[in-house]
Amino acid sequence: MLCVVAFVVVLVLSAVSAKYRRLLGRAWGCVWRRVTFRPCDTTFREDVKSSMLAPLATRAPRLVRPASVAIEVVAWIMVLSFVVSLFILGRSGLNLFVYGTCDKQDGQSCSLAAEMCSIDAGPPGFWESVGAGDVIGAFGNEFASLGETIGAVPSRLREWDAAEFASDDATYVGGYVEGRPVALEIIDPGCRFCAQLFRNMREAGFDGTHNVTYLVYPITSDDGPRFANSPLVASYLTAIRLFEARTDGQPEGVTADWFILEKLFSEQNDDGLDWQLWMNNATAAEARAQLEVWLREAGYDQPEISQLAALAASDEAAAALARTREVVEDDIRTVAIPSLISGGRLRAGLVDVDTLRGID
Known part of the structure; x- marks a missing residue:
């Protein structure tokens, strides 16, 4: 491995000084034989090692042999570190291209990613698996994740049609x-970046030039929902769409689900607290009661609110939410909330006002 390290060093030095370029050919010849699993048949490796050990040989000859072993060990470590670094760099760049974040498991940890609430999906990370003693599983999950990302590249290059993924009761x-x-x-x-996207659309006039619809996807993990009341709100939004689709056909104007989203994403309560933040910290009973208040403000009477509450807790609503989850995870395959499909593209994370204004 010493000749590999030496080649990298000589390559860098050759870029700044011509005197090292004559060594580049010899270094590459040695490296090529090593990477093709053949012994290095040049003296380049020994020349490098001799030049490093010569000062030690004159002062402490007995240390030459252990120093030679140490040089080889350090060379192996450097090469392995270089290979791992290249792998991580390539994987992160590919994830950034495909998913909009360099870390699929924790999109917010990637400083290059857009502002987002990451979806905690997939197997545990490499170091998490190693920490749990599953070394083989750590490597298996890492390569499986890379294969999944590579497999998703064609879908990211496709022409995205938002209408293809909209629900029947949109x-x-x-x-x-x-x-x-x-x-x-x-x-x-419950995601604050979804609220910001809603406000960005309003500021950009995007909702005045596009037919904007949504899929509601409460982020969940093995520990439960990311935001405690998101599943409850999602069930009510779903129930409203089911209810209004069967009673009014294609609703016109401001529907109750958008009325609730408007409250959540852009308004505050009497104490000056954002309704979204309040909802994320409320008890389930408080959240349900507030949703019923908003439904009354949207024009529903008490019998209709009771019907909606029953529909929100029904298997029908649960099945609709499960279908939405399948679309998001299996068809769209995003790892970022919010995501926006528009203008033939899938955009992961928060989209700013200027970008929204430029989307046809």
């Missing part, structure tokens, strides 16, 4: 307007 901001392109958000009611 509602739209202000109602559907013929001739406008469809834009689809994937949101978690």
Whole structure:
């Protein structure tokens, strides 16, 4: 491995000084034989080692042999570190291209990623598995994750059609307007970046030029929901869409689900606290009671609210949410909330106002 390390060093030095370039050919010849599993048939390796050990040979000859072994060990460590670094760099770059984040398990840990609430999906990370004593599983999960990312590359290069992923009972901001392109958000009611995207759309006038709809996806993990009341809010949003689709056909104007999202994402309570933050910290009973208040404000009477509450807790609503989860995880395969499909692209994470204004 010493000749590999020496080649890298000579390559760097050759870029800044011509006197090292004559060694580059010899170094590469040695490296090529090593990477093709053949012994180095040049004296380059020994020349490098001799030049490093010569000062020691004159002062402490007995230390030459252990120093020679130490040089080989250090060379192996350096080469392995270099290979691992290249792997991590390549994997992170590929993840960034495919998913919009260099870390699929924790998108917010990647400083290059957009602002997002990452989806805690997939197997445990490499060091988490190693810490649990599953070394073989750590490598297996790492390569399986890389294979999954490579497999997703073609889908990221496709032309994305938001209407393809919209649900049959989809509602739209202000109602559907013929001739406008469809834009689809994937949101978690508790994610603050979803609230910011909602406000960015309003500021950019995006909801006035596009038919904006959404898929509601409460982020969950083995420990439960990321935001305690997101599943409850999602079940009510789903129930509203089911209820209004069967009673009114294609709803027009501001529907109750968008009325609730407007409250959650852009308004505050009487104490000046954002409703989203309040909802994330409320008890289930408090959250349910507030949702019923908003439903009354949206024009529902008490019998209808009771029907909605029963529908939100029904198997029908649970099945609709399960179908949405399958679409997000299996078809769209995003790891970032919010995600936006519009203008033929899938954009992971928060989309800023200027970008929204430039989307056709």
